[in-house]
Amino acid sequence: MAEKVSIPIKGMHCANCALSIEKALKKTEGVNSANVNYANEKAFVEFDSGKVTEENIEKVIEKSGYEIIKNVDGAKDSERDAREEEIKSYKNKFIVSAVLSVPMMYMMVAALFALPIPEFVVENAALIQFIFATIVMFFGRDFFTRGVKALINLNPNMDSLVAIGVGSAYIFSLVATVMILTGSEIFTAHDLYYEVAAFLITFILLGKYFEAVAKGKTSAAIKKLLGLRAKTAIVERNGKEMEIPIEEVQIGDIVIVKPGQKIPVDGLVVEGHSSVDESMISGESIPVEKGKGDTVIGATINKTGSFKFKAEKIGAETMLAQIIKMVEDAQGSKAPVQRLADKISSVFVPTVMAIAIIAAIIWLVVGQPFLFALAIFITVLIIACPCALGLATPTAVMVGTGLGAENGILIKGAAALQMAGEIETVIFDKTGTLTKGEPEVTDVIAKNSFTEKQVLEFAAVIEKNSEHPLGEAIVNGAKEKGIKVSDPTSFNSITGKGVEGKFKGKDILLGNRKLMQERNVEIGSIESEMEKLENGGKTAMLVAIGGRVAGIVAVADTLKENSEEAIKALQEMGKETIMITGDNQRTGEAIAKQIGIGHVLAEVLPEDKAKEVKKLQDSGKKVAMVGDGINDAPALAQADIGIAIGSGTDVAIETGDIVLIRDDLRDVVNAIDLSKYAMNKIKQNFFWAFIYNVIGLPIAAGILFPFLGEAGLLNPVFAGTAMAFSSVSVVTNSLLMKRYKKKLG
Numbered sequence: 001m002a003e004k005v006s007i008p009i010k011g012m013h014c015a016n017c018a019l020s021i022e023k024a025l026k027k028t029e030g031v032n033s034a035n036v037n038y039a040n041e042k043a044f045v046e047f048d049s050g051k052v053t054e055e056n057i058e059k060v061i062e063k064s065g066y067e068i069i070k071n072v073d074g075a076k077d078s079e080r081d082a083r084e085e086e087i088k089s090y091k092n093k094f095i096v097s098a099v100l101s102v103p104m105m106y107m108m109v110a111a112l113f114a115l116p117i118p119e120f121v122v123e124n125a126a127l128i129q130f131i132f133a134t135i136v137m138f139f140g141r142d143f144f145t146r147g148v149k150a151l152i153n154l155n156p157n158m159d160s161l162v163a164i165g166v167g168s169a170y171i172f173s174l175v176a177t178v179m180i181l182t183g184s185e186i187f188t189a190h191d192l193y194y195e196v197a198a199f200l201i202t203f204i205l206l207g208k209y210f211e212a213v214a215k216g217k218t219s220a221a222i223k224k225l226l227g228l229r230a231k232t233a234i235v236e237r238n239g240k241e242m243e244i245p246i247e248e249v250q251i252g253d254i255v256i257v258k259p260g261q262k263i264p265v266d267g268l269v270v271e272g273h274s275s276v277d278e279s280m281i282s283g284e285s286i287p288v289e290k291g292k293g294d295t296v297i298g299a300t301i302n303k304t305g306s307f308k309f310k311a312e313k314i315g316a317e318t319m320l321a322q323i324i325k326m327v328e329d330a331q332g333s334k335a336p337v338q339r340l341a342d343k344i345s346s347v348f349v350p351t352v353m354a355i356a357i358i359a360a361i362i363w364l365v366v367g368q369p370f371l372f373a374l375a376i377f378i379t380v381l382i383i384a385c386p387c388a389l390g391l392a393t394p395t396a397v398m399v400g401t402g403l404g405a406e407n408g409i410l411i412k413g414a415a416a417l418q419m420a421g422e423i424e425t426v427i428f429d430k431t432g433t434l435t436k437g438e439p440e441v442t443d444v445i446a447k448n449s450f451t452e453k454q455v456l457e458f459a460a461v462i463e464k465n466s467e468h469p470l471g472e473a474i475v476n477g478a479k480e481k482g483i484k485v486s487d488p489t490s491f492n493s494i495t496g497k498g499v500e501g502k503f504k505g506k507d508i509l510l511g512n513r514k515l516m517q518e519r520n521v522e523i524g525s526i527e528s529e530m531e532k533l534e535n536g537g538k539t540a541m542l543v544a545i546g547g548r549v550a551g552i553v554a555v556a557d558t559l560k561e562n563s564e565e566a567i568k569a570l571q572e573m574g575k576e577t578i579m580i581t582g583d584n585q586r587t588g589e590a591i592a593k594q595i596g597i598g599h600v601l602a603e604v605l606p607e608d609k610a611k612e613v614k615k616l617q618d619s620g621k622k623v624a625m626v627g628d629g630i631n632d633a634p635a636l637a638q639a640d641i642g643i644a645i646g647s648g649t650d651v652a653i654e655t656g657d658i659v660l661i662r663d664d665l666r667d668v669v670n671a672i673d674l675s676k677y678a679m680n681k682i683k684q685n686f687f688w689a690f691i692y693n694v695i696g697l698p699i700a701a702g703i704l705f706p707f708l709g710e711a712g713l714l715n716p717v718f719a720g721t722a723m724a725f726s727s728v729s730v731v732t733n734s735l736l737m738k739r740y741k742k743k744l745g
Contacts, residue, residue, distance in 0.1 A: 165200070259302060266311075
């Protein structure tokens, strides 16, 4: 049985760490797919529970040299605490390392510029540096243990570069110290690299501290969503009211909500009346009235009244939990553009190690001293940073999907975030998407001696058992006129054409021209009235009783307030807009004209919507489908991007790549705009990550030395500083995305 699991991991320090874990997981029998995200430090694994357990998967990760954050009570809090502990640990290690490194740096500068320094320190310089540097190495020991383990597993990573580079400086200095202390005159205290080793660890710790803080900010959207949850609930049990933790609420519990309280879980009102602030879900500031039979959503806020509701969805099944899961999954997924970074990272570290060795050998061969070659070797290893490359995409994806969630746009994955900006054609379903989906009867026309009341009554009776919005409109229209709507003797729905049935011994048909033509019902006498209604954007349905046309019932559905604004904005962005509908061409074009859509796909049966999407894709276009109903699900799945209206059916929402919680079509524009913005940030991140290494590596290898002499050499300490802050610069650039403002609304 296929299962999915998200495992928080502690101890990853670069993109290669994530890749090495990913490789190990993919080699494990029973693991179908594995994606390890360096930015949010999680492994997303799909596995066959009959072949491998979650415990086995965790052991594979631990064997790779990393720590699992165990999910104890309040899993999210455990994860948050672990992240905070990591930040605190880096901060403390940096402070201690800096306190010990600064005196060593002063000793080096004092020797160069004849600054004052105690005689005792001068005489014992090697020993003092050894003690201070060894303590710093202890605080940076994780880099060495993970780096060596990665080398042994043939998956060298950033830690491996640090382990070899810093380790070389420290070991060389240690050997030199032993020789100095035993009286050898080959080396002096000036030949030691302790301060370099110590300062490199210090700057790397500082960089990791800043990076951990910055990465924590990229998941701010999740923290905000988690903060919306109620902590407790008041329930009725055994005739008594009791306040319990939200985790103890059970399906079927009667929950009591008092004024000003958060609604703890999703459910159905059974008693009372109130208004509820649902802005966290819908984005609408106006409270929604709730009474018996209405649905309430967990984490929304009760305003003035009190009511009781029956708990129907708890824990992971609530809407808020589903939204959080969607955002987490999206933040953990990989955009197609990330594959480039993964490929580069997988060969980057071995390549850098080779460059470092080759550069050192070349300088030795051309006559430079060993210490010169060692400095080049260390500098090349330290300056190379695949971290920035590994963070370029996931940090932007995390901030981008988080921004979407904060603005009512749920983007289900990194691939959807990337593809949305590449869309060329946007297809809109009509009913419930462009329109409110709440049609009303506007006209009733009678023919052939039938009265308007008879036409409406027969139409309502035959539509009584229909679930179609147009059918409901006809039934409601009849009831409003005081017409009793009886049950039909028989009923049958004819997909894409209408309905048929019997009432008072007569055969009744209600539907479009195709249905009448198939049943040989003559409609010529009423065709002109039909066209007039359709030209007005109304859906006109023919009614036939006993084989004769009896009249027309026309229904109109009002357009959503922001439909026209959204369509205009898309067209200004250069996007082709198309409306797809089951209505006839004339009605479809009349409605499309009202909102500025020039291309209409009319009389499309529900099962053919996906085919129409496919036709456009076959012509080379990248297509987005926007819909809300069950019959839109195949088209949503077929499209390059399926955009589901949040007020629509669960099936449509499940199928869509992007879900618009606010039921506002302007968010289609915002989703596309956000995608473009995020992709621009990713390109900027890639540029800075690449340019840093393109410029830094040759300088570190000493390419400028023949032209500039000592001034052309890069000090290993400066290399370490640059390496540490390159990752921070990429994360900071991604965090600047938070300045993004919606295009519309």
